[in-house]
Structure formats: C-alpha cells, structure tokens
Amino acid sequence: MSTSNVLYDHPGPRARIRNAVLSVVFGVGLVALLWWIYRKFDEAGQWEANLWKPFTEAKTWTQFIVPGLQQTLLAAGTGMVLSLAFGIVFAVGRLSDHRWIRVPSGAVVEFFRAVPLLLMIFFIFYGVPFLIQRPVSAFWSVVIGLTLYNGSVLTEAFRAGIRSIPGGQSEAAYAVGMRKAQVMRLILIPQAARAMLPVIVSQLVVLLKDTALGYIVAFPELLQRGVNDLAANYGNVVAAAMVVAAIYIVINTLLTLLANWLDGRARRRAFRVSKQAAPSSNQVGGPAVVEPQG
Amino acid sequence: MRIKRVAAVAAAATLALGMTACGGDDGDGSGSGSKGLVGKAQSQKKLVIGVKADQPGLGLQTGSTYEGFDVEIAKIIAKGLGVEAANIEWKTTVSANREPFIQQGTVDLVVATYTINDERKQKINFAGPYFIAGQDLLVKADSTLAGPEALDGKTVCSVTGSTPAKRIQQEHPKADLQQFDSYSKCLPLLENGKVDAVTTDDIILAGYAAQTQYVGKFKVVGKPFSSEPYGIGLKKDDKEGCEKVNEILKAAASDGTYKTAWDSTLGKSGKAAPELDTTKLTNCGSV
Amino acid sequence: MHVFADQANFDAYVSGFLWILKLTGAAAVLALLLGVLLAAFRVSPVPVLRGFGTAWVNIFRNTPLTLIIFFCYFGLFSTLGLSLADDLDLNNYWLGVVGLSVYTASFVCEAVRSGINTVPNGQAEAARAIGLTFFQTLRIVVLPQAGRAVVAPLGSVLIALCKNATIVGTIGLMESSSVMKDLINSNGDAVIAIFAVFAGTFAALLIPTGYFFGWLANRLAVKR
Numbered sequence: 001m002s003t004s005n006v007l008y009d010h011p012g013p014r015a016r017i018r019n020a021v022l023s024v025v026f027g028v029g030l031v032a033l034l035w036w037i038y039r040k041f042d043e044a045g046q047w048e049a050n051l052w053k054p055f056t057e058a059k060t061w062t063q064f065i066v067p068g069l070q071q072t073l074l075a076a077g078t079g080m081v082l083s084l085a086f087g088i089v090f091a092v093g094r095l096s097d098h099r100w101i102r103v104p105s106g107a108v109v110e111f112f113r114a115v116p117l118l119l120m121i122f123f124i125f126y127g128v129p130f131l132i133q134r135p136v137s138a139f140w141s142v143v144i145g146l147t148l149y150n151g152s153v154l155t156e157a158f159r160a161g162i163r164s165i166p167g168g169q170s171e172a173a174y175a176v177g178m179r180k181a182q183v184m185r186l187i188l189i190p191q192a193a194r195a196m197l198p199v200i201v202s203q204l205v206v207l208l209k210d211t212a213l214g215y216i217v218a219f220p221e222l223l224q225r226g227v228n229d230l231a232a233n234y235g236n237v238v239a240a241a242m243v244v245a246a247i248y249i250v251i252n253t254l255l256t257l258l259a260n261w262l263d264g265r266a267r268r269r270a271f272r273v274s275k276q277a278a279p280s281s282n283q284v285g286g287p288a289v290v291e292p293q294g
Numbered sequence: 295m296r297i298k299r300v301a302a303v304a305a306a307a308t309l310a311l312g313m314t315a316c317g318g319d320d321g322d323g324s325g326s327g328s329k330g331l332v333g334k335a336q337s338q339k340k341l342v343i344g345v346k347a348d349q350p351g352l353g354l355q356t357g358s359t360y361e362g363f364d365v366e367i368a369k370i371i372a373k374g375l376g377v378e379a380a381n382i383e384w385k386t387t388v389s390a391n392r393e394p395f396i397q398q399g400t401v402d403l404v405v406a407t408y409t410i411n412d413e414r415k416q417k418i419n420f421a422g423p424y425f426i427a428g429q430d431l432l433v434k435a436d437s438t439l440a441g442p443e444a445l446d447g448k449t450v451c452s453v454t455g456s457t458p459a460k461r462i463q464q465e466h467p468k469a470d471l472q473q474f475d476s477y478s479k480c481l482p483l484l485e486n487g488k489v490d491a492v493t494t495d496d497i498i499l500a501g502y503a504a505q506t507q508y509v510g511k512f513k514v515v516g517k518p519f520s521s522e523p524y525g526i527g528l529k530k531d532d533k534e535g536c537e538k539v540n541e542i543l544k545a546a547a548s549d550g551t552y553k554t555a556w557d558s559t560l561g562k563s564g565k566a567a568p569e570l571d572t573t574k575l576t577n578c579g580s581v
Numbered sequence: 582m583h584v585f586a587d588q589a590n591f592d593a594y595v596s597g598f599l600w601i602l603k604l605t606g607a608a609a610v611l612a613l614l615l616g617v618l619l620a621a622f623r624v625s626p627v628p629v630l631r632g633f634g635t636a637w638v639n640i641f642r643n644t645p646l647t648l649i650i651f652f653c654y655f656g657l658f659s660t661l662g663l664s665l666a667d668d669l670d671l672n673n674y675w676l677g678v679v680g681l682s683v684y685t686a687s688f689v690c691e692a693v694r695s696g697i698n699t700v701p702n703g704q705a706e707a708a709r710a711i712g713l714t715f716f717q718t719l720r721i722v723v724l725p726q727a728g729r730a731v732v733a734p735l736g737s738v739l740i741a742l743c744k745n746a747t748i749v750g751t752i753g754l755m756e757s758s759s760v761m762k763d764l765i766n767s768n769g770d771a772v773i774a775i776f777a778v779f780a781g782t783f784a785a786l787l788i789p790t791g792y793f794f795g796w797l798a799n800r801l802a803v804k805r
Contacts, residue, residue, distance in 0.1 A: 007705050007723065008626045008715040015626065023629040030633065037661065044486060044660045050507070063358055114787040115780045116744035118758045123780070125394075126765055127772040135398040138391065205643070212645035213748075215475060216762070218388035223647060229386075231478040232348035233356055235507030238482065238655050245648050252643035413769075449669060454753060455763050470669040473753035479655075488659050 051236040055243055060230065068225030069247065075139060075221060076208040079146035083207065084200075086151025091158035091192075092184060105155075112152040118213050121145035125217040138219040142211060150207045157199045161192030197266055201259035205252050212248075222247065331402055331528055331535030335375035343368045344387035344401035344527075348476060351501025351560045352407055360384045362501070364524075366555035367424050368405040371526065374542030389456065393417045396527050403539075404527035407498060409457070410576065419532055420525035420576050421539035424552075425568065428518025429458050430496035432503060434484065435510060439491055441517045445469035448490040451480035458494045461520060477502065485511060495522050497560065504563040525576065536578035544572045584771045585778065590764060597757035598782060604674065604746040604756065608681035609739055615682060616689020623694055626715065634690065642687040646748050650680040654752045670754060677749030681742060688738045696731035697723055699803075729801040736794025740787050757782075 011019060041047060054060045093105030112120070125141040136144075165188055173183045193200070212223045220229075226244040231237035335341055345364050346353035352362040369379045387395055387406050395401045396418045407427070410420045431450070433439045439448065446468040452459040454473040462471055472489055474480060480492040481502055492499065496518050503512040528535050546552040547570035556567035585591050622634035641649065653676040657663045665675035700723050708722040747758035755763075761779045765772050 007624055007718055008709075011626060019627045022627045026627070026633070027629045030629075037656075040661045046660060059358075063355070110788050110791070111780075111784055113791070114740070114744075114784040116747040116758060116783060118747045118750075119761060119776070119779055119783070122758070122762060122765070123772070123776040127776050129394070130772055135394045137398075137400075209643070209645045212647045215647065215751075216758075218391055220386060223645065227648075227651075228476045228478060229348050229355060232350060232354060232476070235478070235481060235505055237479055238660065241648060241651055241655070245644050245652070248645055248648070249640060249643045253639060256639075256643070454750070454759060455766055471753075472669060472673075473759075475751060482655070483659055486659060 046238055051234070051239045054230070054234045054236065055239070064230045065222070065226045065243070065247070068220060068222040071139070071219065071225075072208070072211045072221040075142050075146070075211045075214065075219070076204075078143045079150065079207050079211070080204050082143065082147040083151035083154055086147055087154025087158050088189065090151065090155040091162060092189075094155065094159055095162060109152040109155045112148040113156075115149075117145055117149050117210055118216055120148060121213055122216050138214065138217045141217050142214040142219050142221075145213075146207055146210055150203055150210070153203055153206075154200060157196045157203065158189075158192055161196035162188045164195060165191050194266060198259050198263035201255065201262060205255045205259070208252060208255065209248065330532040332375065332538050334402060335372075335377050339377055340381040340383065341372050341375070341377050341403065342383045342385055342401045343372070344385045344392065344395050344404040344406055346388070346406045347386040348388075348478060349407060349498055349501055350505050351563075352498060353405075354501075355386065361559070363425070363497075363555060363559040364405045364407065366559055367526075367552075368403065370546050370551050370555060371403065371405070371539055371542050374545065375538065389453075392527060396529060399529075402528065406527075407495065408525055408527050409495075409522040410525035414527075415579070417530060418527050419530050419536045419579050420527060421536045421578065422525035422543060422576065423523035423574060424526065424543055424570060425497065425524045426571075427495035427497045427522040427524060429461060429493060429520040429522065430499055430518045431515040432484065432492040432499040432512050433490065433515060434487075435513050437490070437513075439515065441515055442466055442493075442519050445491065449488070450491045450493050451483055451489040452493050453477060456494065458520075462493060481508060481512075491515075500560060500563055500565065504560075523574070530579070533578050536576070540575045540578065543570065543575065546570070547572050584764060584768050584775055593755070593760045593763070594757070594778070597755060597760035600674065600749075600754060600756040601743065601746045604677055604681060604749055605739075605743040607678045608685060608742055608746070611678065611682035612685035612689050612738075612742065613735075615686035617693055619686055619690035620693035620697065621719065623690065624697060624719075637683075638687040638690055641684050642691070644684075646680070646684050646745055647751055649684050650677060650748055650751055653677070653680040673749070673752050673754045676752060677746070677754055681745060681749070684745070685738060685742050688741075689735065692731045692734040692738060693727060695734070696727035699730040700726045726803050729798075729803050732801055733794055733798035736791065736798070739794075740790055743787060743790075744783065 008015075045051075090105050090109055093101050094109065096102045096105070121141050124136055124144050125138060128141075129135050169187055169191075170183050173187045178186065211219075211221050214221045215224050215228075218224065222244055226247070227237065227240045230240045234240075331341075345360050345362070345368060347355035347360070349362065349364075353360060353364040354362050365384075368382065372379065372382050385395070385401050387401065387404055392404050392406060392408060393414060396404055408414075408420075409427075410423055414420070431439065431442065431445075439445075442462075442465070445462070445466045447470075449470040449472055450462055451472045451474065452462065454475055459471060459473055462469055472480075472483070477492065477494060477498070480489060483489045484492050485508070492502075496514055496516075499514045502508065503514060526539055528539070543552075546555075552570050553567040561567055585594060619634045619637055622630040623638075625631060654673070657679065658665075658672065658676055664672060665679075666672040704722055704726070705718055708718040713721065747756055750756050750759035750762075757779055761775060764775050768775065
C-alpha cells in the first residue's frame, strides 16, 4: 500500500462537504489554540523587543550561534563517520561463522544499545580517564558516546541489510572463486548499504540531534552556546530556545529530505533486491532499526 | 576464515583509533619544556586562562571578549607574570571541567568562581583566595523572604548537583528545590513568580541582579550562610607558580589594582570593594 | 560497591529508576494513543488533518528532546501557567511525561504509517469494494494487520523512550542519570562501579525487552 488514497474513495459531493467542514472546524480550533498560546506568551512579555533584539545583532550570530553550530556539526560529522565504520565492522562480526567473534560482537552491540547516551557520555568524560590515565575532552566524550550508541544501531541496520540479500548472490560469488572477505566486501556490503541508505540517513538525523546531550559535559555545542551562554548575556532564555529549536528543525528537515530523496532514487534503481526481501519495504523488523534517542 | 580475521583486526583498529584520538588534543599545548606557570609566562609571553562564560559580573562572554571580576583578576596575575592582556587566550570553563582542564594542561590557570576545598586540593593546587563569597538568596525586589530559615514550603532554584543545591537539600529539607543546568534558567522563573528564590554564592547572584535585563527587579537578601573562598587553580605540582600568584595578589591588594578591578566590574552595582586579606592566602600545598 | 551500601545512596538509586519506569509507563501509553491518532490523521482524506500530522512529525522529530522538555517547563508551565500537580517533583514528572509523549508520538506515528504501508493495496480495495467506510477499512482490515507489523519497530521506540526518560533530568527531576551524576560527583573514587551498576540496570531492563519484542514480532508476523 504505497499510496494512502486507496483507503478511501475519491470524495463525492457529500464527502467533499464533510471534509470541508472537518477542515474548517479543526483549522479554526487549531488557530484559536495557537492564538491563545500567542496571547499568553504576550502577557508573559515573551515577545518584548528587548528579548528578541539580540538576534538582530551580528555578534549574537558570529559569537554564539555560529560557533555552537560549528561544534555541533563537527561532532555530528565525526560521529557519523566513526559510527558507520563501527556499524560495518560489528555487522560483519555479528554475521561471522565463528562463535568467538559473533558472541562478543553481539554482546557489545546489545549493551551499547541499552545504555542511555546521557549516561554513556557522562561516563566517558568522568570515568574513562581513570581507566586510561589521561583526561578525555568534552568533544571526544560526545563523539565516542555517539559512535558507540549509533554505531550499534547501524550494526543492526547493516545486518538486516546483508541478510536481506538473496543467498544466490553469495553462492554465485563463491562459485566464481571469491573468498569470503571478497564476497562480503564486493557483493554484500555495497548492496546492503544501498538498501539501507534511508535508514542510515535517518539514524544520522538522530545522531545530529543527540549532540545536544553534550550539555552534560559542557561541550560548547549549539544548545549550550545558543541557549545557556546567550541567555546569560541577555536574559532571554525562552526566545533563545525558540531560535535554536528552529535551527535544529531546519537542519534536520534538510537531512530528512535528503533521506527521502535517496530512498526515492534507490527505489527507481534497477538493482533492487527482490521486493520481498528488501528491508526498506517495511517487512517485519525492517524499519525497526531507527531508534529515536533524544 | 580470513574475513573474520580482517574484521577482528578492523575492530581492534577502530577501538585503538578511538582511544588514541581521545587523548589527541593534549600533549604539548601545556608545559612546552619550561617549568610550570612562571617558566611558560617568561618564555612564551602568553597564557591560557580558564574563566566562566555565563556569569555576569564575574566571567561573562560578551561577543569575542570576556568581562567580569574574575577576568580582571586574571589580567592582574598575567601582568604580574609579565604577560600582556592581549596575549591571554581565554577559555570557557564550567564547574564540571575545571579540574580536568588544569590537569590536562588545556589551561594554565583557572579563575572561575572556584571555591577552595580539600577534595579539589587533592587534584590541583590553589593560590588565593582573592575573594570570600558566601551562599545567599536572590529574591524579588518586593519580597519579604528574610533568609534560608524562611524557605520552608517555598520553591528555591539552583543548579543540579551544585554545592548550594546540596546545602539546601540537607539543611532545609522542607524547601522545594527546582534544579536546572544553569542559573540563567532560574531567573525568568524568579521574575514570573514560579520560584521564590534563587540560591548560590552572593557575588554570582549580585552579578545577575545587576544585568540590564533584570536591573531593579531583584535583590540579594544579604545574609550569607556559608563561606566560599575563591581561589586560582593551577597544576598540583606547580608550587612555584602558586607562590608567585600569591605574591602578585599581595601586591595588587596594596597598590590598589585589586580595588580598581572590583570597581570596574562588580563595584558598578554600588557595593564597596572588599578588603583582600593577604594573611589568609594558601600555603600552596606545602605542609 | 561501598557506595551502594550507604542506605541513602541506595534509596536514591532505587527512586531514580522508579522515576524512569513511571515516566516510561505513562509516556508509552500517551505516545501510543497520540501516535496512532496522528497516523490516522496522516492517511485521512481531510487535508488539514494530514497537514497537521505531517507538521507534528516534522517539528517534534527534528527537535532535540532536551529542547522539547525545556519548552514543556518554560512554555507550558512557566508561561502558559499549566500546572499539572501541586507537588514540585510530581509537576516536573508530568511535564516530562508530556514532553516525552509528544516527541515519541511522532516516532510511533511513523512506525504505524509504515506498518499501514505493509498491508497490500488489494486488501483495502477489497474492503472498499464490499462497502466499508474509511474508518471501517482502517479498523477492521488495515490496522489489525499493520499492528502486527509494527510490533518490532514499536519495541525499539519503547526501548528508546525508556532511555530518553533520563533527559527529564534537565528540568530537575532526580531520575537515574541525575542520581548517577550526583553519586559520581561525591564518590570520585568509585566512578566505574557506579557506572557499571547504572548501565547494568538499564541493560538488564532493556535487553530482555528487546528480545521479547523480537520474539513477539516473529510470533505475530502476518504470513504472506
């Protein structure tokens, strides 16, 4: 059921009237609610010019928001690369024929999927220095935390992707004389990565949002710089949070659009694995891999 | 067979990469061969100093510069060590990363509302104190709340897990404690009456109360109920640097630069400069 | 382990996880109801409802949860004056539940929607051919099958929700991550033991949950 309009008939005259009435009632209700919220914020003085004026000044952007955004994107970018590497390595590990590789890989992945990222980042910053006898910077605490968690989720995505490829493909590859490593590298991983691309990109959106958890170790990302530090200067914490939220929404929407576009492109491609097996066609367990961590 | 070996090696490599990478940004930045703070100041003529970025009046990042009493104290010390104010590299620190920054060598000095206590002394060395703060309450200008005894049944706002928050929990368990990750979130709530008081060191509260946004709306109760000696943090083994900083503070107390630093920052709120009691300076870890 | 031998610390640990469980429980119910409703909006014939569903998903799914919880406190409570309980902790708890629910609902909505997409077109066409209305088609034919298909994704959403509950600590609720932070700050020598206990508790709660949903999904899978 790719299009939802099979669920209902093309609306006739009565349905059109009913839909119009529903639209109007719901629309009016929504507008009234938004108006009420606007009025309440107005009463509380949240629209006062002096709260919003800082955002018209260049230095608010150049000194607070842009540097914060840079750190957010840097941490997210590094985390994305590392978690993709982590995901591939552990997916291969979990599909290994050897118990002594398969079991530990599975345990690592299950553990990091179960521990909240907030705890993880905090532990890397305060606990790991005891283990390695040297301090860990806030940046690396965030990046390593993101990598371990999102990498584990991507492991499951890659695994589902590799499993979805029909067995005939690897059999054929073995038949032409490839070794196991070659089969994995040349046949299975490229196809799995393509098939799972939308899921992977969605997980990267999650990763980008998760950088906001860096506040717990005072990593100077967008939320820290744009809300806490900015509000310390101008006392406009609510206004600042609105602006920062809008920035996150724009960036993540762009990433989501990219995911959808890639999905659409992948669907048009001829290489598609059989329709039955393709994980992005939402078989049981298919879309399960994206996890909405904070 | 081989695939697993490759996978295992790759896994090990990834982990090793992660481990080396996380230590990647320490290393030279710190000592650069010369000995301690004094040596670095003499040879390089520059310093990295950690200050707060979000505390008006003490350490506040405004655009590209930092301003406040802590910042002025840091400038006095740098000058005493022969480093021009323009050659100071400021680094934002928060309560959670002050010790790591010093131990790691990310900063040479920390001047950031840094209370001297025994637990911290085990990790780093303290010069100073250059100021004695005390925990107090910030309330609305028209509030009649007279002190911590009157907090029962009232809501008081502070920073999660901070010493002031803990003290309220232990000594005034009947007060409702609302905690956030930064004081700047407490102030709007105090303004619209969702909390009755904000608590932390009096000097920090005075800084917030004097902000343009809030001027005239709040007052500090003025009955401090703890003693928080603010020190200057540096590396644990840098006794020489610590003693030098204390000498500079003594000089600043007698030649009036300490008072000037106060008057140009927190003194603007009308509060007279405190006396810097040079007899109370730390012994820099010597027994 | 001496840290947890102290009764006060042990109590804090227990109450931290009780908050997590209570947050997860209440938010799971609310998010499920809201998410299914939003999914119905998104496939409905009324454009305004579809637009509303889409906007909801795009806004809440793309904002960090930390900010959403922040807005629940500063928007709903502090500015709009919505007080959900007289007790301070309880009020923060319910504000946290609201934040977690609106955020998680957007993921539930997407999971349900993709579940609806697994039902072959022919079934809906057949349902309409015998004269079922939109709601009847959804209720009798599509949702029961979609429900089976979304068990696994919803399991993941539930697990993520439980972990996300730690973020409610930003508005001062002493849930387990805040308790852990507190214990670590005052017991610097036992960082690793403390982390092991907290992470271990989460793992003990969530790994079996994950396997349970995997098993359930296999059992309920629609054979096609």
